[in-house]
Amino acid sequence: MIELADVHKSFGDNHVIRGISARIAIGEVVCIIGPSGSGKSTILRCINGLESYDRGAIRVEGRLVRRDADDIIAIRTQVAMVFQRFNLFPHRTAIENVIEGPVYVKGETRRDAEAKGRNLLARVGLADKANAYPAQLSGGQQQRVAIARALAMEPKAILFDEPTSSLDPELVGDVLTVMRSLAEDGMTMVVVTHEMGFAREVADRVLFLDGGAIVEAGPGRELLGNPQHPRTQDFLRRILHPI
Amino acid sequence: MPQGFWKDSAEFMPILLQGVGLTILVSVGSLALSTILGLGWALMRVSQHAALRQTSKFAVNIIRGIPIIVQLFYIYFVLPDFGIALSALQAAIIGLGIAYSAYQAENFRAGIEAIDPGQIEAAQSIGMRRFLIMRRVILPQAVRIVLPPYGNVMIMMLKDSSQASTITVAELALQGKLIASSTFKNMTVFSLVALLYLCMSLPLMAMVTWLERRFGRK
Numbered sequence A: 001m002i003e004l005a006d007v008h009k010s011f012g013d014n015h016v017i018r019g020i021s022a023r024i025a026i027g028e029v030v031c032i033i034g035p036s037g038s039g040k041s042t043i044l045r046c047i048n049g050l051e052s053y054d055r056g057a058i059r060v061e062g063r064l065v066r067r068d069a070d071d072i073i074a075i076r077t078q079v080a081m082v083f084q085r086f087n088l089f090p091h092r093t094a095i096e097n098v099i100e101g102p103v104y105v106k107g108e109t110r111r112d113a114e115a116k117g118r119n120l121l122a123r124v125g126l127a128d129k130a131n132a133y134p135a136q137l138s139g140g141q142q143q144r145v146a147i148a149r150a151l152a153m154e155p156k157a158i159l160f161d162e163p164t165s166s167l168d169p170e171l172v173g174d175v176l177t178v179m180r181s182l183a184e185d186g187m188t189m190v191v192v193t194h195e196m197g198f199a200r201e202v203a204d205r206v207l208f209l210d211g212g213a214i215v216e217a218g219p220g221r222e223l224l225g226n227p228q229h230p231r232t233q234d235f236l237r238r239i240l241h242p243i
Numbered sequence B: 001m002p003q004g005f006w007k008d009s010a011e012f013m014p015i016l017l018q019g020v021g022l023t024i025l026v027s028v029g030s031l032a033l034s035t036i037l038g039l040g041w042a043l044m045r046v047s048q049h050a051a052l053r054q055t056s057k058f059a060v061n062i063i064r065g066i067p068i069i070v071q072l073f074y075i076y077f078v079l080p081d082f083g084i085a086l087s088a089l090q091a092a093i094i095g096l097g098i099a100y101s102a103y104q105a106e107n108f109r110a111g112i113e114a115i116d117p118g119q120i121e122a123a124q125s126i127g128m129r130r131f132l133i134m135r136r137v138i139l140p141q142a143v144r145i146v147l148p149p150y151g152n153v154m155i156m157m158l159k160d161s162s163q164a165s166t167i168t169v170a171e172l173a174l175q176g177k178l179i180a181s182s183t184f185k186n187m188t189v190f191s192l193v194a195l196l197y198l199c200m201s202l203p204l205m206a207m208v209t210w211l212e213r214r215f216g217r218k
Helices: A040-047 A072-078 A094-104 A110-123 A139-152 A169-184 A196-202 A220-226 A230-240 B005-045 B050-065 B068-082 B089-114 B118-123 B129-165 B172-183 B186-216
Strands: A004-012 A014-023 A029-033 A055-060 A081-083 A157-161 A186-193 A205-210 A213-218
Touching: A004 A040, A004 A094, A014 A040, A014 A055, A014 A213, A029 A040, A029 A196, A040 A055, A040 A157, A040 A186, A072 A081, A081 A139, A081 B118, A094 A110, A094 A139, A094 B129, A110 A139, A139 A157, A139 A169, A169 A186, A169 A196, A196 A220, A196 A230, A205 A220, A205 A230, A213 A220, A213 A230, B005 B050, B005 B089, B005 B129, B005 B172, B005 B186, B050 B089, B068 B089, B068 B129, B089 B129, B118 B129, B129 B172, B129 B186
Parallel strands: A029 A186, A029 A205, A081 A157, A157 A186
Antiparallel strands: A004 A014, A004 A055, A205 A213
16 A cells, blocks of 8 residues: 655755655554654655655555655545644634545535535544534544544545644543544554554554664564564663653 | 814815725725735745746835835826826826735735644645645635734825825825815814824724734734
């Protein structure tokens, strides 16, 4: 479904992605973990062309991702994204946020899109918040609307960029529950996260990134339970026992 | 208060009100034109094409660098030499509209650039193209940021419409001057003129205050 082949990327002199290769299969849930500055968000943003890359190739269903190419729109409608800071449209209600893409990008009728949108809001547990504006919602609720907005595009995969990192701790659970149910329904997901519990239980595979490269990869339980590489061990020790 | 103030006022008022009509016409016309032009400059300024950006920057600087009165003279007195003859009213609306488009452009650009880049990324991530992002995501949010300063531009414009008098548009200021110079009742006439301007600008100021309270913060 998503293929990365020797991807490199620099911001000026800063070589942030140093040759990442990976394949993500249909229905697979892959979590990307690693210290800040390891390039996790950057590589995620390269997959749907929000960021360009310098070398290598990224393909989505065989189609080369290039930020400036005309078919980037087609790729983005297949690979949705959920952001750390939600990025809901503040001037539109929850349901308007959800139907924006279906109506204005995919050309669905407002009525069809709204019916589907309401189902999606129900699915993320926010049926009663359809007419609320983002400012009236908690962070966790906003992020669930953002997930519904991503789902409304009927994507083949969803990229999550630290979806719980700007949430108050008590609101993280609701968002993770929604993500877990998506995984159970077979959605292809790439999740940059610091939620090790989620990675262990939900991810088919975990990639540990450091210094812009994949240091270690493996099934969630194995990699997190019994890391082989010293850098992985060191990182996990610090995450799990911060004090 | 000078003798006969009320009597004179009653006599002058109908003429001055004609001037008010033209003042409003010039203000509204040039406001509309400057808004459209200013938005055009601003959109060019944030375009991805360097040529459009440079053109806009150049044009705005030229407009800002020339006094309004000179622009009015140019349009009214010089353009006829090129076969473009405009009525004084048309020239005033076009001249003030162009002159103010530069300020509008800067205001609009600031509003557009104040939008969180995350908004643009979210719009891109659901497959929106540049034009759609501008129309559905950026401009509706920029309007809220731009409205309070836009209200101030309206007030400035109302007052600067008096510059149309320099190219013979008989708006409020010029009507006042004409009456004063034929009756020598300077105090009465110009007090009335000032009061009439205030009657128009004070409500506008109240509106700006309201806009600032409604949209300014957050």
